[in-house]
Amino acid sequence: MxxxxxxxxxxxxxxxxxxxxxKLIIRKLRGKLLIGKIIEVxxxxxxxxxxxxxxxxxxxxxxxxxxxxxxLYVYFTYGMHFCANIVTEEEGIGHAVLLRAVEPIExxxxxxxxxxxxxxxxxxxxxxxxxxxxxxxxFDIARKQNGTxxxxxxxxxxxxxxxxxxxxxxxxxxxxxxxxEKKWRFYVKGNLFVSRK
DNA sequence: TAGTTGATCGTCT
DNA sequence: GACGATCAACTAA
Numbered sequence: 001m002x003x004x005x006x007x008x009x010x011x012x013x014x015x016x017x018x019x020x021x022x023k024l025i026i027r028k029l030r031g032k033l034l035i036g037k038i039i040e041v042x043x044x045x046x047x048x049x050x051x052x053x054x055x056x057x058x059x060x061x062x063x064x065x066x067x068x069x070x071x072l073y074v075y076f077t078y079g080m081h082f083c084a085n086i087v088t089e090e091e092g093i094g095h096a097v098l099l100r101a102v103e104p105i106e107x108x109x110x111x112x113x114x115x116x117x118x119x120x121x122x123x124x125x126x127x128x129x130x131x132x133x134x135x136x137x138x139f140d141i142a143r144k145q146n147g148t149x150x151x152x153x154x155x156x157x158x159x160x161x162x163x164x165x166x167x168x169x170x171x172x173x174x175x176x177x178x179x180x181e182k183k184w185r186f187y188v189k190g191n192l193f194v195s196r197k
Numbered sequence: 198t199a200g201t202t203g204a205t206c207g208t209c210t
Numbered sequence: 211g212a213c214g215a216t217c218a219a220c221t222a223a
Contacts, residue, residue, distance in 0.1 A: 042215070051215070061208060079205030081216050098215060133216050175215055201221075210212085 001026065004157045009069030009150070013088040013095040016069075017043040017186050020086065022163040025102060027139045027155050032110055034139055036102035036129060037160055040187040040194050042173045044085070046094030050178035054094030064147045065094040072155060074136070074146040081133035084141050086150065086157075100174075100185075101193045102129045104138070111138045130193045163188055 004023065009016065020038055027034040046054040046065065053062040053075065064073040065087055073085040073096050085096035104111050111128055115138050129135045136142065141155070150156050169189045172180055174196065187194045 044215070053215075056209090059209080075215080076207060077214055078216050079207080079214090081214095083215060085215085100215090131216070173215075177214085199222090201219105203219085204217095206213105208213095 001158045003151065004159065006068075006070050006151060008157075009086065009088055010090060011069075011088070013043050013045055013097060014184065016086070016088050017041050017097045017184065018168060020097060020157070021168060021186060021188055022160045024105065024158045024160040025099070025139070025155070026158055027141070028153060029107075029110065029140055032107055034107035034110060035105040036135075036139065037105055038099065038101075038157075039103050039191045040099075040101035040185070042098040042100055042186075043184040044096050044098060045184070046096075049182070049184075051173065051176040051180075051182075052094070052096075054096075058094065062094065065096050066092055067147075070150045072141075072145055072148040072150060074141055074143060076143065082136040082142050083132040084136050084139075084145070098132060099135055100132045101187070101195050102135050102138075103191065103193045104128055114138050114140050126192045131195045169194075 023038050025036050044052040054065045058066050068091040069088045071087040085098045088095045129138045148155050167189050169187045170183050171185045173185045
């Protein structure tokens with residue numbers, strides 16, 4: 001499984017957001033491997049983007065967003081949820097790509113256990129990881145993983161099947177109050193794990 | 198099926 | 211002191 005190089009993360013954020021669809025995210029957990037295919041993301045463009053945590057500059061909370069591309073920014077919200085972002089572009093630029101949904105490829109029984117679903121009714125498979133906080137719970141990503149380098153061994157991305165351009169959907173972002181007109185959400189059309197239609 | 202709300206807390210105002 | 215890059219459970223119809 002070839003790890004994506006640092007140079008992948010040092011390109012324009014919107015380019016990465018489209019390009020990362022179909023890539024594999026690999027998580028090493030207690031000696032086991034969890035693998036998911038990235039299905040849905042949103043871009044957050046820092047100082048250009050009123051909806052971004054980094055819009056008002058660097059703070060203690062969003063410090064990781066300003067690191068060199070290829071780190072993981074994990075934040076806590078709504079008193080109970082974590083969300084994970086891939087930090088992009090050069091050091092000093094507060095851009096990131098929010099991971100919204102993933103299709104589980106390997107380690108599904110561990111993922112089910114993390115999500116506390118010992119069994120599911122027919123058609124509930126997608127509940128495993130069809131939302132940003134669900135994905136974090138499924139892959140056991142929390143505060144400790146904030147700042148993880150994606151070129152290390154704990155969490156990293158690898159090449160997957162490329163998604164044809166015609167299969168990539170574009171829409172406005174979800175769950176924000178500002179900059180709602182910006183179409184910076186990208187997803188794989190028709191995939192079961194897309195969080196909304 | 199659409200709309201509303203409770204859970205729950207770190208961060209910024 | 212208010213609220214959020216969310217989710218799930220509930221209500222009404």
